[in-house]
Amino acid sequence: MNSEDRLISGRQSAGALAMFLGIGLWGLILLDAAYELPWNFPPTWYLHRTLWGAFGLALFGAGWALQRRRGGRDAAWKPGRPGRRFRKLVIYSRADCHLCDDAKAVLAGYLEYLPEFEEIDIDADPELKSRFDTAVPVVELDGQIRFRGRVDESLLRRLIEGTPPI
Secondary structure, eight states: OOHHHHHHHHHHHHHHHHHHHHHHHHHHHHHHHHSOOSSOOOHHHHHTHHHHHHHHHHHHHHHHHHHHOOOOOOTTOOOSSOSOOOSOEEEEEOTTOHHHHHHHHHHHTTTTTSOOEEEEEGGGOHHHHHHHTTTOSEEEETTEEEEESSOOHHHHHHHHHHSOOO
16 A cells, blocks of 8 residues: 555545544434433533534534545656557446546546546446446446446556556
């Protein structure tokens, strides 16, 4: 795992923890308001309950943002040799698929090195639907399936770097 992957993984873990703490704090607020709990909170809990609620909401929002944030393309990254790789890029997807939209956004950042992609809706073809129903998006480069479910940007960079220009 490279340093970029560790950073993304750490960010997602911190996001999950922040979301969990925010939900837990709101759960305590709701339990305390609805029931008489068998323990007492510190005096600041009762004096500033609105602030605690705002803090829980802020924790949840920060956690959500950290979970959703992707590594993003490093604008300084360039392969050792310039030029397009691969002859054909096909994306098997379906309508209203957020993972498909994410995959297309990642691939669009590398169009300088990839051919224009052809998008095929799997719901229009029963054979494709039975083959890829729960795996979309599926990305095929020169007839070989390279990604299912999501496009791993680190692996995409390695594929670009390891494939000679056409």
